[in-house]
Amino acid sequence: MQMYLDCIPCFVQQAVRAARHVSDDPDVQKRIVREALSCINAIDFSDPPPRAGQIFYRRLSEITGIPDLYQADKEMQNRLALELLPELKRQIEISPDPLLLATRLAIAGNIIDLGAHGNLAITDIQKAIKQALNEPLFGDWEEFKAAVNAARDILYLADNAGEIVFDRLLIELIIAKPVTLVVRGAPAINDALRADAQSAGLDKLVEIIDNGSDAPGTLIGDCSSEFQSRFAAADLIIAKGQGNYETLSDEPHNIYFLFKVKCQVIAGQIGQPVGTQVLIKSKVISPEIGSDR
Amino acid sequence: MQMYLDCIPCFVQQAVRAARHVSDDPDVQKRIVREALSCINAIDFSDPPPRAGQIFYRRLSEITGIPDLYQADKEMQNRLALELLPELKRQIEISPDPLLLATRLAIAGNIIDLGAHGNLAITDIQKAIKQALNEPLFGDWEEFKAAVNAARDILYLADNAGEIVFDRLLIELIIAKPVTLVVRGAPAINDALRADAQSAGLDKLVEIIDNGSDAPGTLIGDCSSEFQSRFAAADLIIAKGQGNYETLSDEPHNIYFLFKVKCQVIAGQIGQPVGTQVLIKSKVISPEIGSDR
Known part of the structure; x- marks a missing residue:
């Protein structure tokens, strides 16, 4: 957009x-x-x-002269999220629909965003988790579930540090398929880098690549040719966060966007208030591509 | 500031x-x-x-290519305020403290501000009037009353169109002293010009001068030499609106600022929330000048 x-x-x-x-x-x-x-x-x-x-x-x-301006914030966000992880895993285990809850929690983790938010308090995260446990998603949940089940492979575009720990909850439930996790190629606000994925323990679960770019989103033309090839070939793409939505919503691929609405502009586009947990499918996918998947 | x-x-x-x-x-x-x-x-x-x-x-x-971009808005704001005028006058007549109520209403009129506010609804004005009738002022009311009583003459710096009709309520109660009303010298958002003061009927009550400037505030150095002389010689200055506060709060004169807090910056400076009705004396007045007045 x-x-x-x-x-x-x-x-x-x-x-x-x-x-x-x-x-x-x-x-x-x-x-x-x-x-x-x-x-x-x-x-x-x-x-x-x-x-x-x-x-x-x-x-x-x-x-x-500081290459990674938010490094300390990212480390703190990862630590904070890792502390919450055992209890969140327990919630998923006892849930009647673990995939749904893990998806909601992965979206809840998108609250950890230093671009849109200034100061993030632990209470904001707790509030987002409570919302994830109680409020429905807006969007295409059933389609998403079917797409995950049908996918040959999944390209998972991470968004922020801290949030990436929440992503692990969802990734653990979908790794029956080959999942490749994509992080940014260089520091971009508090967006997750390879080190953050490693902190979240994701290097032991899935392949991790970076996109070669320092944009707080996925500007395809700015990404490495390796990433571009993987993106073009991916059967199903899960794109986390508003930055990925803003940069990829016009791309003709089988993409599901998972994020919390952070601003009035996106709220207006989606037709839902700020704070909504969104899971929507790319609307520009052509019928030919769509029917193939 | x-x-x-x-x-x-x-x-x-x-x-x-x-x-x-x-x-x-x-x-x-x-x-x-x-x-x-x-x-x-x-x-x-x-x-x-x-x-x-x-x-x-x-x-x-x-x-x-439009010299007065908000002319239609200003005319509408004047009309709206003039419709409210008879009822507000009646309220002042039956009030136990007419000067206090007129001052509060003059401040309430400061809600009509297209700089800080986007779309102003009639309900916003009604809410401000209700607040004026019910809530106390923040600031130096007793000092202001004494200053008005003691003043040899008063320079009244207007702010917005529409608001200037509310100013008339206060001006009518202080014209035992020579009052000079100052409007902007050229269009500045919806700030009052001579035509607006005339619409409010103020030309029949007081002398009207303009300040020679198109700033939405009073940038002394940008004003006409005539205004500068009148400003320097004024015994008491009543300055309406946040724009006048922002431009004159550091001036060493006997100024009372009457406005509604419009933004977080001023709210922080004053230590009161947005929307507060403020009447504060210039804090930079020197003791020598102060003791003379």
């Missing part, structure tokens, strides 16, 4: 939070916000919103 | 609303938002926030 007008002030707001995250010096903060204004003004507004984030956070790393 | 970091996304949000106000064409809207990003990036962040608005709305008039 392309950038909406409303994405622009939201992006600037995110830049203000990022500026405060990397420095306490008002002059540095102002310089960073000025850079953000330049970044957003320089990009093509027909690009998906994560393009702005990619350019800005790359510039932010240059300015600060 | 200088621009806060948080003013910047808020300003961009305002620009998005302005873009939608002046055009339905997505390309024109995008161009306008790009102009806003350039405007905000070009200004000195130590300037007060209304400087950004001044430069942006001036540019918006150039782009659209």
Whole structure:
């Protein structure tokens, strides 16, 4: 999807939070916000919103000289999620529909997003888990379940650190099929890298590849040719998070998007309020491709 | 006061609303938002926030070729307020403290602000009036009352159209002293111009001057020399609206600011929530000046 007008002030707001995250010096903060204004003004507004984030956070790393600006946050988020893991596994074990609950929890984990959210409290995560346990998903659950059952192989596009621990709950239930987990190729806000997947213990369960890109989403043309081949050949793609939805919703593939609605723009597109747990199928899949799967 | 970091996304949000106000064409809207990003990036962040608005709305008039972009809104706001006037006058007549109620209502009228607010509904105005009738002011009411009683003359800096009708309620109670009403010198969002003061019938009650500037606030150095002289010589200044507060809060004069808190930045400064009815005295007045008045 392309950038909406409303994405622009939201992006600037995110830049203000990022500026405060990397420095306490008002002059540095102002310089960073000025850079953000330049970044957003320089990009093509027909690009998906994560393009702005990619350019800005790359510039932010240059300015600060820190390649991975949110490393400490990511480690903390992984730790926090790993502490919750045993109890969540127990919930899934006693659930009448383990796949449904694991899917809901994987979506609940998408609350851990430093792009859209500023400060994430443990109470926010607990609230998301409670919602996952109690509220239905919006979207194409039955179709998703059938697609997972029918899939020859699954490409699982991860989103954030911390969240990736929640992804493990779902991945553990679908690894009867070959699952390849995809992480970002380089730091992008708190998005999961290979190290985060390893922290979550996923390297022992599935193949992990990276997409070769530092965008907080999946800008296909910006990804490595290896990833592009895997993406093109994938039988079923599970794409986590709003950034992946924003960058892939126009791609003609068999993609299911799992995320929590983070902003009014997506809320308007989906027709559901902010906070909704969404599981929707790519709407641009052609009938030919669709009938083949 | 200088621009806060948080003013910047808020300003961009305002620009998005302005873009939608002046055009339905997505390309024109995008161009306008790009102009806003350039405007905000070009200004000195130590300037007060209304400087950004001044430069942006001036540019918006150039782009659209429309000198007064909110003329129809202002006329509608004046009409709306004039319809409410008789009932509000009656409320003041039966009030045990007419000056207090008129002051509260003058502040309530400050809800009519197209800068901070997007779409203003009649229900918002009714809510503000109800609040004015029921909730206390935050600030220096007793001091203000004494200052009005002691003043040799009063310079009354208006803010918005529509609001200026509410100002009339207060002005009618203080015209035992010479009152000069100041409007903007040229269109600035929905800020009141001479025509709006005339619509409110204020030309029959007090002298009206304009400040010679198109800023949505009072940037002294940008105002006419006539206004600057009147400002310097004024015994008591009543400044309406957040824009006047943002531009004059550091001026060493005997100023009382009357406004509704419109944003988190000012809420943080004042220590009161958004929506609070504020009447505060300039804190930078020197003891020498203060003791003379």
